[in-house]
Amino acid sequence: MAQPAHFVIVGGGTAGWIAAFIVQDAARRKGFDIRLSVVESSKIPTVGVGEATTAAFRVLLKSFGIDEFEFLRKTDASFKLGIRHEDWRRNGFTYYGPIDDPHQVIQPPAGAPSDYLNVYAVAAGRAVQEMHLFQPLLEQKKAPYARKADGSLVPLGPFHHAFHFDQALVGKFFASKAKGVEKVDAMVAGVERNGETGDIAALVLDDNSRLEADFFIDATGFRKQLIVKALEAPWKSYAHELPVNRALPFWIDVKKGEPLPNYTRAWAQGSGWMWQIPTRTRFGCGYVFSDEFTTPEAAKAEIETVLGHEIEVRGDIRFQIGRLENAWIGNCLAVGLSSSFLEPLESTSIHGTIVQMMLFAQHFLDLPGRMTDKSRADYNARVGRQVDDFRTFVNTHYVTERDDTPFWREVRARRIHPETRERLAYWQRHMPRREQFPSYLGGLPHIETQLYYPVLDGLGLLDRDVARREMEADPALRRFAQQTFDSLVAEYRAAAAQALDHAEFLRIVQEMG
Numbered sequence: 001m002a003q004p005a006h007f008v009i010v011g012g013g014t015a016g017w018i019a020a021f022i023v024q025d026a027a028r029r030k031g032f033d034i035r036l037s038v039v040e041s042s043k044i045p046t047v048g049v050g051e052a053t054t055a056a057f058r059v060l061l062k063s064f065g066i067d068e069f070e071f072l073r074k075t076d077a078s079f080k081l082g083i084r085h086e087d088w089r090r091n092g093f094t095y096y097g098p099i100d101d102p103h104q105v106i107q108p109p110a111g112a113p114s115d116y117l118n119v120y121a122v123a124a125g126r127a128v129q130e131m132h133l134f135q136p137l138l139e140q141k142k143a144p145y146a147r148k149a150d151g152s153l154v155p156l157g158p159f160h161h162a163f164h165f166d167q168a169l170v171g172k173f174f175a176s177k178a179k180g181v182e183k184v185d186a187m188v189a190g191v192e193r194n195g196e197t198g199d200i201a202a203l204v205l206d207d208n209s210r211l212e213a214d215f216f217i218d219a220t221g222f223r224k225q226l227i228v229k230a231l232e233a234p235w236k237s238y239a240h241e242l243p244v245n246r247a248l249p250f251w252i253d254v255k256k257g258e259p260l261p262n263y264t265r266a267w268a269q270g271s272g273w274m275w276q277i278p279t280r281t282r283f284g285c286g287y288v289f290s291d292e293f294t295t296p297e298a299a300k301a302e303i304e305t306v307l308g309h310e311i312e313v314r315g316d317i318r319f320q321i322g323r324l325e326n327a328w329i330g331n332c333l334a335v336g337l338s339s340s341f342l343e344p345l346e347s348t349s350i351h352g353t354i355v356q357m358m359l360f361a362q363h364f365l366d367l368p369g370r371m372t373d374k375s376r377a378d379y380n381a382r383v384g385r386q387v388d389d390f391r392t393f394v395n396t397h398y399v400t401e402r403d404d405t406p407f408w409r410e411v412r413a414r415r416i417h418p419e420t421r422e423r424l425a426y427w428q429r430h431m432p433r434r435e436q437f438p439s440y441l442g443g444l445p446h447i448e449t450q451l452y453y454p455v456l457d458g459l460g461l462l463d464r465d466v467a468r469r470e471m472e473a474d475p476a477l478r479r480f481a482q483q484t485f486d487s488l489v490a491e492y493r494a495a496a497a498q499a500l501d502h503a504e505f506l507r508i509v510q511e512m513g
Contacts, residue, residue: 002033004034005032005033005034005035005367006034006035006036006212006215007035007037007213007215007216007217008037008203008211008215008216008217009217009219010188010203010216010217010220010225010226011039011040011218011221011225012038012219013167013168013171013221014051014170014171014336014353015219015221015337015350015353016217016219016335017175017178018353018354018357019217019219020036020038020178020181021060021177022354022357022358022361023357023361024036025064025361026362026365032366035182036181036182037181037182038178038181038182038183038184039205040175040183040184041186041206042185044187050164050167050278050279050283050285050286051165051166051170051344051349052264052344052347053080053164053347054099054162054347054351055160056351056445057163057350057351058160058161058162058163059445060354064177069509070513071173072506073509073512073513074173075165075169076166076279076280077165077170077280078163078165078260078280078506079143079144079162079163080161080162080163080164080262080263080264081098081099081137081138081161081162081262081263082096082097082098082099082134082135082263083096083263083264084096084138084263084264084266085097085266085268086265086266087268088268088273088397088402088459089401089402089458089459089460090400090401090402096129096135096138096139096454096458097129097451097455098132098135098138098454099159099160099161099162099451100134100159100160100161101450102131102133102488103115103450104159105157105158106488109476109477112477112480114433114434114435115431115432115434115449117131117481118431118432118449119467119481120467122431122457122464122467123464123467123468123471124482124485126485127457128453128454128457129454129457130485131484131485131488131489131492132492133156133157133159133492133496134161135492136492136493137156138262138263140496140499141259141502141503142262142499142500142501143499143500143502143504143505143506144159144499145499145500145505146498146499146500147508153508153509156495156498156499157495164278164279164284166279166284184211186205186206186207188203188204188226189204189205189206189208190203190204191203191204191225191226191229191230192204192210193230198231198330199330199331199332200213200216200230200231214331215332215333215368215371216332216333217332217333217334218332218335218338218339219334219335219336221336221337221338222319222337222338223338224334224338227327227334227339230332231329231330231332233329234325234326235324235325236384237322238323238342238391239321240415241395241415241416241417242342242391242395243292243410243411243415244273244289244290246289246299246316247286247287247288247316247317247319248287248289248296248316248317249285249313249314249317250285250286250314251283251284251314252276252283252285252307253281254278254279254280254281254283258503259502260502261276261278262502264347265277267306268402269287269289269302269303269306270294270302270404270405271289271293271294271299271302271406271407272287272289272290272294273287273288273345274287274303274306280506287302287303290407292410293405296313296316300313319341320341321342321343322340322341323339323340323341323384323388324339324340325380326376326384327339327340327384328360328383331368333360335353335357336349336350337349339352339356339383339387340352340387342387342390342391342394343394345394345397346390346393346397346447348390348394351445355386355441355444355445356383356386359379359382359441359444360379363379364379382440385440386440386446388419389437390447391417392420393447393452393455395416395417395420396420396423396424396452396456396459396461397455397459398412399416399424399461400412400459401460427461428463428466429466430466431466431467431470432449432452432453432456432462433449434448436449437449
């Protein structure tokens with residue numbers, strides 16, 4: 001009787017366990033007989049610096065039937081309804097990027113173009129985020145839930161929210177939920193390759209034992225232990241257009257009784273920016289900076305001045321920003337930080353892992369002997385384009401009015417990518433439309449106008465006259481858009497008045513456990 005195909009994931013953590021969940025589920029659906037192992041060493045510590053997700057994470061929880069409230073309880077997670085961008089456009093200027101999409105709930109008139117509500121907002125000189133349910137919740141630090149008279153919790157709208165959490169706790173949570181996955185507590189000491197094909201044949205573990213398998217997933221993070229160290233996969237750098245290359249992580253405790261933000265705070269500084277990610281009990285923080293323009297010592301002093309207190313730095317993380325030219329080589333697929341890394345400005349890391357693994361599982365997962373070079377090339381082209389789109393989106397955040405430090409002057413003048421410039425030039429003549437973002441991820445979520453509009457609007461990169469001309473060309477649509485916009489603003493402000501305070505909501509959920 002044939003042995004089941006053996007899939008091995010090297011590296012646990014959030015990326016490794018998400019990969020395990022998705023592969024196991026897809027193999028079962030496709031009727032494949034596989035054995036799945038995760039190699040994760042208890043000797044490798046994880047730094048819980050705080051991680052933010054996109055709404056794709058909640059979709060993943062729902063698709064696996066994982067109770068969201070249990071997840072919140074066991075991981076000390078909190079809600080993320082958007083991003084608060086401070087001091088990016090210029091010092092003292094703040095804008096939000098809520099992650100809900102009001103276009104989903106409105107039936108447009110026949111023939112209405114996509115994004116007409118966004119176009120109306122720009123034409124009317126109103127912030128595009130005003131018509132979002134999540135906007136008043138962001139401003140008031142509230143949860144997207146209300147409490148009924150009987151004490152039950154009800155969602156305020158149909159939109160998916162995202163989460164903040166300590167990724168060390170989330171890796172453990174997923175590990176506890178994975179049934180039928182063999183866990184191997186070991187470090188990989190070496191890799192044996194097939195002399196003819198160059199494929200990985202086996203891992204040599206730190207106790208000198210061998211672990212043979214048919215397919216390997218590299219989730220070893222920045223170490224890239226299989227895909228780069230063993231298979232020497234080439235790297236495509238984004239260091240020129242995304243010049244931040246170091247981070248100083250630290251924690252700030254949540255003060256008892258103070259409101260808990262429901263947003264990731266992205267606060268621009270002299271040589272980069274600071275993240276603040278609230279979990280239920282503490283803020284995971286860090287200063288992401290370019291060491292071309294400052295030193296770790298000066299960066300620490302700058303943050304302490306801004307915050308008004310000392311910090312305890314929990315590491316000095318150096319990273320290469322970019323991606324593998326090919327994330328799938330032979331019988332090895334890289335996910336998470338092994339595959340690509342961008343500064344954590346728009347929560348692209350876990351989002352990328354989820355989408356890439358779902359793409360692989362839905363369209364490319366097969367028994368290892370049946371996987372083809374054509375499939376690998378197709379997957380690599382799609383994932384490479386996905387990460388290039390992330391790069392362009394993050395790079396767009398650096399098209400600012402700031403010229404107050406050498407870092408901001410350099411980024412503005414010389415570090416804007418040609419694709420970013422090309423898009424912005426087009427959007428000076430035409431409003432952004434969903435059709436300008438072709439779908440090549442099998443219908444899975446990707447960066448498109450829903451995320452671009454608040455950023456472009458917040459940075460002052462959209463031309464109000466272009467939007468006005470579009471609206472004037474169709475007076476009936478303009479009237480419909482105005483009425484819809486106004487009714488959404490009124491409805492969502494009323495809903496926010498019913499919403500529970502964010503910290504209070506999390507306290508209630510903890511007590512339910």
